[in-house]
Amino acid sequence: MSIADIIGYTAGAITSLTFLPQVIKTWKEKSAKDVSMLMFVIAALNEVLWIVYGILLNNWVIIATNAVVLSMSLCMIYLKLRYDRNNGN
Amino acid sequence: MSIADIIGYTAGAITSLTFLPQVIKTWKEKSAKDVSMLMFVIAALNEVLWIVYGILLNNWVIIATNAVVLSMSLCMIYLKLRYDRNNGN
Numbered sequence: 815m816s817i818a819d820i821i822g823y824t825a826g827a828i829t830s831l832t833f834l835p836q837v838i839k840t841w842k843e844k845s846a847k848d849v850s851m852l853m854f855v856i857a858a859l860n861e862v863l864w865i866v867y868g869i870l871l872n873n874w875v876i877i878a879t880n881a882v883v884l885s886m887s888l889c890m891i892y893l894k895l896r897y898d899r900n901n902g903n
Numbered sequence: 904m905s906i907a908d909i910i911g912y913t914a915g916a917i918t919s920l921t922f923l924p925q926v927i928k929t930w931k932e933k934s935a936k937d938v939s940m941l942m943f944v945i946a947a948l949n950e951v952l953w954i955v956y957g958i959l960l961n962n963w964v965i966i967a968t969n970a971v972v973l974s975m976s977l978c979m980i981y982l983k984l985r986y987d988r989n990n991g992n
Contacts, residue, residue, distance in 0.1 A: 817959065818959040818960055821952055821955055821959065825949055825952040825953045828949040828952070829953075832942060832945055832946050832949065834942075835939040835945065838939075839941075839942075840937065840939075843937065845937050847934075847936075848929065848934050848935050848936050848938050849937050850927075850929075852924035853923075853924045853925045853928075856917060857921050860917040863910055863913060864914045864918075867907060867910045867914055870907040870910065
């Protein structure tokens with residue numbers, strides 16, 4: 815495995831967890847007023863595109879990475895809907 | 904260009920703009936209390952990794968896409984620092 819491979823896999827692994835701190839923060843604070851719904855809707859739709867791309871290329875790294883990001887985006891959409899309604903935003 | 908290529912380029916283009924709605928929302932509402940700083944710090948550091956990866960592979964699509972996401976992440980870090988201080992968070 816080359817240095818480029820190692821950097822690529824590391825970056826890919828971190829990318830898949832980028833939304834996690836936001837999910838945890840929103841879950842703990844029960845508020846998502848300042849969080850952009852549009853960002854997570856675009857991200858979720860785009861992850862579906864990435865997963866289709868991964869399927870067409872039969873590339874499981876792309877499929878798995880984007881499935882993780884998709885699940886976190888859907889989590890954030892759910893939390894945003896729930897807390898915005900609870901908080902009357 | 905195959906269908907897979909078209910889907911891949913489309914997904915890549917959308918990915919580069921994922922953070923834009925958050926930057927615009929935060930800029931307009933001048934509040935980022937509910938936004939996770941850690942998410943954007945991780946994203947920014949990770950974009951640097953991706954750019955290094957793009958340089959090692961001499962792949963300008965990876966370099967350009969991630970340079971856009973890096974600039975938006977840095978924008979969000981700046982806006983978060985600024986508005987959290989202004990709003991006393």
